Amino acid sequence: MRRPRLAVGLAALCMAVGVPAPAGAATSDTTTQSVTTAARPVVDMEATVLAAQIDPRRADDTLTPGAKSSVLAVEQALQAKNLLDAQWVDGYFGTTTVTAYAAYQRSLGYTGLAANGLPGTTSLTKLGLNRYTVSKTISPGAKVQRDGFVVNARTQAMLAEAQRLLGSALVVEQGSYNPGGDPTSAGTHDGGGVVDIAVAGLTAAKRTAAVRALRQVGFAAWLRSPSQGDWPWHIHAVAINDTDLSVQAQHQSGDYYLGLNGLANRGPDDGPRIPIKTWEQYQRAQ
Structure with missing residues (x-):
């Protein structure tokens, strides 16, 4: 037998x-x-989504570390659907690949944030049917309330942990999913994963500490001053790898990785420099 x-x-x-x-x-x-x-092949969703934020902001064709094989598998699948020319199947998730992926999302009937060019778990899995499997999936979670504003569950968890590290409250003064709510935000709050934090009454040291705590848990965060734009002092924070990010917020996340300030002038980062991690990477390190 x-x-x-x-x-x-x-x-x-x-x-x-x-x-x-x-x-x-x-x-x-x-x-x-x-x-x-x-x-x-196995597509690492975390690395793929990260590349889709950073690569379009690069001045060259440097690949995002750890993302090449995953991005290649996604690009090959897009090419098989006649959405991406062979010359762009290179492991670089630049603007052409973002545009192709957004077209694929629309082909599934998705609109708005669901067709923002960032791979979501459902679309990424469907694209890989009989071609690849997906690991390290990301979800923004349900929409919830925070200080009277809308955020998603992933952002809420990140804020709670940053607040714990800081040892004092972080008060949201502008939330997410707020299209056109603040013209000075240039669309960054139109999607998920983006909040503004109040800093009135805080010392300079406490403001810097708040930015550092937010960065530690996976936000691209900066202290904004009235000299930079038509706004009061506040902290602007973008949850890296939130798949609901607006295009403008995606650009800010990518710029953060490249050592920039997330503003239109693309100046140097003016915040505390710490090792950059996503929320998921932070959680695994605990």
Whole structure:
């Protein structure tokens, strides 16, 4: 009774390493399917979404570390759907790939933030059907209330942890999903993952500490002053890798990784420099 089992295992092993199976070695549809599935590439969603924020902001074609194989698999799938030319299948999630991915999202019937060019779990999984599997999925979660403003559950959790690290309250004075709510925000609050934090009455040291705490948990955060624009002192914070980010907020997240200030002038980052992490990376490190 054991010999047929051994033959099936031997046949599967031969298929996996690409050599012919010996005569008499049994095969089965189940074995073939399992080997084929195991051979599929794995797309790291966290790395892919991060590349989609950073790569379009680069002045060159440097690849986002750890994202190349995942981005390549996504680009190959987009090419197979005639949404991306072969010359752009290069592991670089630049503006052309973002545009192609947004077109794919629209082909699924998505609109608005669901077609913002950032891969979401559902669209990324559908795109990879019979081509790749998806790991390290991200979800913004449900919309919730924070200080009278709308944020998503992921942002709420990040704010709660930053507040714990800081040891004092962080009060939101502008929330997310607020299209056109503040013309000075240039659309950054139109999607999810973006908040403004009140700093009135805080010392300069406390303001800097608040920015640092927000950065520690995965926000691209900056202290904004009236000299920079038509606004009062506040902290502007963008939750890196939030898949509901507006296009403008995506650009700010990418600029943060490139050492910039997230403003239209793309000046140097003026906040406390710490190792950059996403919320998911921060959680795994705890």
